[in-house]
Amino acid sequence: MRRHELSDAEWEFVRPLQPATLRGRKRLDDRQVPNGIVWKFRTGTAWRDVPERYGPWATLHTRFRRWAMDGTFERMLRAAPARADAAGDIDWLVSVDSTVVRAHQHAAGVRKGGSAALAPGRSRGGLTSKIHLACDGTGRPLAFTLTGGNTNDCTRFTAVMEAIRVPLIGPGRPRVRPTHVLGDKGCSSRAIRGRLRRRGIRHTIPERADQVRNRPRRGSRGGRPPAFDTQLCKRRNVVERCFNRLKQWRGIATRYDKTAESYQARRPRIAPDAGVTFEDNSY
Known part of the structure; x- marks a missing residue:
């Protein structure tokens, strides 16, 4: 195994998730191609x-474009947390946050229509994209969406x-509801807090300064200040550390792809074990 290639354990996890080819001429070694994609x-x-x-x-x-379009990479992304959830x-x-990714000049010029809404946005930093991510308490990515870099976080919450859907290994519906959300x-908006309450999800989200100032002005209509756990909020740094891990992959830290399908498929290799910690860089 060379540097930036799949280990034997990782390959055993990925191998059954690749689509099988039952006809046509013999293709390249199934492990050689994923290794090349990971290296790139x-x-x-x-x-x-x-x-x-x-x-x-x-x-x-x-092969990469085919797998990105037919959902192969999506199945790999779902399989890792499913195995981890089965092991408890x-x-x-869950922590939710976003990070801005600089778009290379090769990513410019997306045609209007289709995935144009996911094209790089223009802001002060030039062409940028934004990754909106939800990860669990150990830093394992559970779901993400991609937008232009000029998109507000609350609009994609x-x-x-x-997008959080962790399938069960066996019968049953996927798990879609976390026990607690940090943001x-x-x-911080009434719409987001109200939706979390309706779903029975506890949350710890600090208020903005303008919201704190405006509450006394509104009197009884301002309502009570939302509960806030300072110690629990400190655990939100796990999502920042998750972004730090993801951006060790240069294909993620900089967007080179025009299409959103290709860029969203640029995920780190899947960990074969039940879980991932920040001491394990195989995810």
């Missing part, structure tokens, strides 16, 4: 510069929460 994501290089030991770059790109290793204290001031 980790280093952030161009497809044409991937080492020849992984096969023709066009084959790697074609998911901490359902509901979409991120609805920053960007998620």
Whole structure:
């Protein structure tokens, strides 16, 4: 195993999740292609510069695009937390936050329509995208959405929460509801708090300064200040540490892809064990 390649345990986890080809000519080794894709994501290089030991770059790109469009990478992303949940290793204290990703000039020029809403947005920093992420209490990514970098966090909070779906290994519905949600001031709104209460989800979200000032002015209509646990809020740093891990992959730290499907498929390799900690960089 070379640097930036799948270990034997990781390969045993990924292998059954790849789509099988029952006809046509014999294709490249199934492990060689994922290794080439992982190497390209980790280093952030161009497809044409991937080492020849992984096969023709066009084959790697074609396989990657096919898997991104047919849901193969999505199945891999779902399988890892499903196995962790079956082992009781998911901490359902969920933290939600976002991070801005600089878009390379190669990511510009997305055609209008289709995935144009997920194209890089223009802000003070130039072309940027934003990853809205929900992770569990150990830093394991559970769900994410992609928007332009000029999108407000509170507008995508509901979409991120609805994207949390951890399948059960066996019969039963996927788990979609955390026990507690941590967020920053960007998620502080009546609509978000009301929706969490209706779903029976406890939450710890600090209020913005303007909301604190306006409550006395509104009198009885201002309502009571929401409960806030200072010690519990300190655990929200886990999502920041999760972003730090993800951005060790240069293909994630910088957006080189025009299409949202390709960029969303640029995920770190899946951990084969029941869970992931910050001491384990295999996720």
